[in-house]
Amino acid sequence: MRAVSDGATGLKGDARRQELLRVRGRSVAWLAPLVLLIGIVLIDFRTSSDFRILSWIVLVPGIAAAICGVWGTAMYAVLAPATYVGADAVLPHEFQAGLPDLVLAAIGGVLATLACAIRVRGERRMLHMQDVAATIRRTVLRPLPPGWGGLEHAAVYLAADSEARVGGDFYDIQIGLHGTRVIVGDVQGKGLGAVEAAAALLGTFRETGYHEPDLATVAVRLEERLQRHILMRAALGREDDDRFATAVLISFPEADPAVVDTVVLGHDPPLVVAPDGIRSLPPGAHGLPLGMGELDPAAGPPPALRVLLRPGETLLLTTDGVTEARNSAGEFYPLAADVAQAVAADPGIARPRRLVAFVRERTLRHCGGHLADDTTVFAVRREGGGKGVENVGNGDGSGRLQA
Structure with missing residues (x-):
């Protein structure tokens, strides 16, 4: 079970995590934060001044931190505040959210990137531990x-x-x-x-x-x-x-x-x-x-x-x-x-x-x-009562299944 990380880090932890976020071999992890970003802007434009959700852009880097790599999260940490500035500038002056929400979006992007880096490091460590456990398993229970x-x-x-x-x-x-x-x-x-x-x-x-x-x-x-x-x-x-x-x-x-x-x-x-x-x-x-x-x-x-x-x-x-x-x-x-x-x-x-x-x-x-x-x-x-050997396995060649 292997896949390619969507970030330049190339971490194996990202690779395994993103296996379920791939279509025809290509990562689509970046798509969810982008859809959220576009959706927030469109909804904000179509609602009245009493219902402003442009500041929700701060959620975009957070979502990216959960499913993307470090570089992908950093990209959204920059894109989210930039989108906020552009969208806010289009609105009439009396409807603009102003600087406080921009600062919130910028800080949220920085924190999301740091959280993503910590998560990726934890995934990499967990992958290493799983590889060690697999090596021990193959040593103790060698494939037959x-x-x-x-x-x-x-x-x-x-x-x-x-x-x-x-x-x-x-x-x-x-x-x-x-x-x-x-x-x-x-x-x-x-x-x-x-x-x-x-x-x-x-x-x-x-x-x-x-x-x-x-x-x-x-x-x-x-x-x-x-x-x-x-x-x-x-x-x-x-x-x-x-x-x-x-x-x-x-x-x-x-x-x-x-x-x-x-x-x-x-x-x-x-x-x-x-x-x-x-x-x-x-x-x-x-x-x-x-x-x-x-x-x-x-x-x-x-x-x-x-x-x-x-x-x-x-x-x-x-x-x-x-x-x-x-x-x-x-x-x-x-x-x-x-x-x-x-x-x-x-x-x-x-x-x-x-x-x-x-x-x-x-x-x-x-x-x-x-x-x-x-x-x-x-x-x-x-042998003779049936054909061949049968090691019931879990797809990794070990001949064993994990609960």
Whole structure:
């Protein structure tokens, strides 16, 4: 989303702001103040001396300051008083407004130009912050290539803070020496601390997921990494003692395409969605959330649960932003029941792209668009049940949507 600023400043903030004020690629932001200026003069000429509105010309630079660039506003700051002088001079002497209103128009133009400069600077700073947030998002949630690791996948990330655009939810797919691994997780809390923890966990997953033959070992490495991250944060004076993360690890072994291995670490287990219905994974040993391993040091890593996955079956993974979304009556979103009903009505919803889009839409509808937490919806299956990869995106190539 880019456009060209109407002023010589060429600020990117102006460019984005004026996207809606363009016709056939050309800025028309200058048109509204001009119409107002002409309208004030014409109305003033057609009314009696008891109704003089020529002094309203002071509004023209103010309108320009809201929608034009600095140079455009400065032009109207000069044009408005000049028009006032010309229009006032045409009138008979007894009807002229005189010097006081001229001074008011001149001062209004100067103040409007200063206000416009401040607004443009704020827009430029906001644009820079959005670019930084987008860079962080691409680093933490890197775009996944089509068919990556032989998987058909789709993902939607909805930030509870629509301005931040990034939070503690994370997901990734990593090709490895022992198959393709998937992770979906949620770091407790919000803000940059949660983003840092998510980045640390993803970095570890991308290395251990590639090298380690045992999925449980990957879980152990993630636990160790988060513990080290917490210690480092504490040493820097940033209290993160209570930081933890939930996660689901999935492995698609190359040797046996009919099965998947899963390790659930304090997270909601995946839901298996097929054209003929849905099912939950069999109950297995769930591990503690990452960062809480010291609560039970003797427990060791949770064993990986191996389950059959038929062709066409999709694994649906969500963070608690979905399952804990509440409606106006305080009721949680019934994910499993809603998906089961949708698949029964239309088996094609089992495809990753359609499934993710459906869950996203229904979650937002259930909570009225007011998300209380960052929300991730991730669907994945082996290629062959549909065509290609499907990252549901917002037009910026990131493969994610912003609330």
